[in-house]
Amino acid sequence: xxxxxxxxxxxxxxxxxxxxxxxxxxxxxxxxxxxxxxxxxxxxxxxxxxxxxxxxxxxxxxxxxxxxxxxxxxxxxxxxxxxxxxxxxxxxxxxxxxxxxxxxxxxxxxxxxxxxxxxxxxxxxxxxxxxxxxxxxxxxxxxxxxxxxxxxxxxxxxxxxxxxxxxxxxxxxxxxxxxxxxxxxxxxxxxxxxxxxxxxxxxxxxxxxxxxxxxxxxxxxxxxxxxxxxxxxxxxxxxxxxxxxxxxxxxxxxxxxxxxxxxxxxxxxxxxxxxxxxxxxxxxxxxxxxxxxxxxxxxxxxxxxxxxxxxxxxxxxxxxxxxxxxxxxxxxxxxxxxxxxxxxxxxxxxxxxxxxxxxxxxxxxxxxxxxxxxxxxxxxxxxxxxxxxxxxxxxx
Ligand code: UDP
Numbered sequence: 001x002x003x004x005x006x007x008x009x010x011x012x013x014x015x016x017x018x019x020x021x022x023x024x025x026x027x028x029x030x031x032x033x034x035x036x037x038x039x040x041x042x043x044x045x046x047x048x049x050x051x052x053x054x055x056x057x058x059x060x061x062x063x064x065x066x067x068x069x070x071x072x073x074x075x076x077x078x079x080x081x082x083x084x085x086x087x088x089x090x091x092x093x094x095x096x097x098x099x100x101x102x103x104x105x106x107x108x109x110x111x112x113x114x115x116x117x118x119x120x121x122x123x124x125x126x127x128x129x130x131x132x133x134x135x136x137x138x139x140x141x142x143x144x145x146x147x148x149x150x151x152x153x154x155x156x157x158x159x160x161x162x163x164x165x166x167x168x169x170x171x172x173x174x175x176x177x178x179x180x181x182x183x184x185x186x187x188x189x190x191x192x193x194x195x196x197x198x199x200x201x202x203x204x205x206x207x208x209x210x211x212x213x214x215x216x217x218x219x220x221x222x223x224x225x226x227x228x229x230x231x232x233x234x235x236x237x238x239x240x241x242x243x244x245x246x247x248x249x250x251x252x253x254x255x256x257x258x259x260x261x262x263x264x265x266x267x268x269x270x271x272x273x274x275x276x277x278x279x280x281x282x283x284x285x286x287x288x289x290x291x292x293x294x295x296x297x298x299x300x301x302x303x304x305x306x307x308x309x310x311x312x313x314x315x316x317x318x319x320x321x322x323x324x325x326x327x328x329x330x331x332x333x334x335x336x337x338x339x340x341x342x343x344x345x346x347x348x349x350x351x352x353x354x355x356x357x358x359x360x361x362x363x364x365x366x367x368x369x370x371x372x373x374x375x376x377x378x379x380x381x382x383x384x385x386x387x388x389x390x391x392x393x394x395x396x
Pocket of ligand 1: 222252308309310311
């Protein structure tokens with residue numbers, strides 16, 4: 001299974017991975033998050049867990065199950081870690097801790113390493129006698145967390161042996177001394193990223209009633225305020241004053257993100273006054289793939305962003321991206337080379353950049369090509385696997 005990746009990552013990369021895994025054979029790893037579907041973490045685990053197995057580790061993946069109150073609380077914690085005012089109540093926090101206590105007591109943990117993803121299962125570490133190596137893998141943009149919530153979570157975080165964050169700018173006091181930066185990555189063979197023929201692309205778009213008669217602008221993101229969906233509409237409004245095109249916003253609902261429906265309703269309302277806007281909430285990974293390939297320009301106008309896998313996904317498909325220079329996005333976009341970076345909420349600049357790409361197919365091709373190569377070198381799942389193996393080898 002791993003050999004297949006030589007085709008995109010090169011033979012040398014695969015040989016090195018296999019060699020690194022030699023000392024880690026049969027190491028038992030448990031990944032814990034809180035959803036199998038929706039959002040970048042679940043998507044990445046779907047590829048990373050089988051690949052860890054494929055190179056001889058024994059990797060498992062389990063979920064912390066939460067009820068709506070728990071997920072409302074963990075989303076509030078997530079929002080606060082990204083800098084928002086915290087709206088937490090005692091009842092929600094108690095339910096959050098209870099759910100973690102239950103998980104720690106009854107989850108089948110008999111592993112050498114437990115990797116906890118994000119804040120949902122974070123406190124479980126405090127509710128068991130710790131015999132394993134515990135790593136907190138935080139996918140959130142920690143550039144300016146709400147201090148009150150950071151203080152609340154710090155005692156749990158500091159119990160971990162190590163932490164992993166997505167970008168240098170997310171290191172901060174309160175993380176374990178051993179905190180490593182490992183940017184996320186995409187799987188070139190997953191349904192979201194695999195090659196598609198022009199016929200497959202057309203068929204997929206026509207299934208959703210999206211014509212290819214005008215250039216497409218696309219943002220693929222959960223309907224989440226941090227992805228600034230209303231800002232995307234504002235940028236589109238400005239672009240439409242000067243060029244004909246369509247906008248597609250695709251966002252499914254993640255099981256552990258309760259804010260989606262409310263945000264979607266606001267976007268739907270605002271979109272009514274604009275022509276040629278397609279809003280899709282279906283879960284369909286081949287549609288993600290087809291849209292990222294068919295788009296003239298992909299947008300990612302996040303206000304905060306842990307990494308933004310959608311950026312690498314689009315670049316891998318040779319599509320230039322206009323995105324905000326926040327969180328992990330500047331790792332992926334070299335401004336002016338494979339896309340354009342703009343300031344957060346700078347709608348005028350975003351519209352200008354999109355227009356310059358819409359008017360210049362050669363620029364789009366050049367940037368697309370540079371984007372694919374940048375992702376091939378830096379953001380394929382083989383690099384992610386390698387980084388994990390290197391980190392684990394520091395302990396075993
Ligand atoms: N995604 C998807 N369907 C959607 C919206 C998003 O499959 O309707 C995928 C997207 O292609 C990417 C992941 O979900 O692989 C989102 O990851 P990202 O890092 O961009 O954002 P997150 O949701 O984790 O904040």
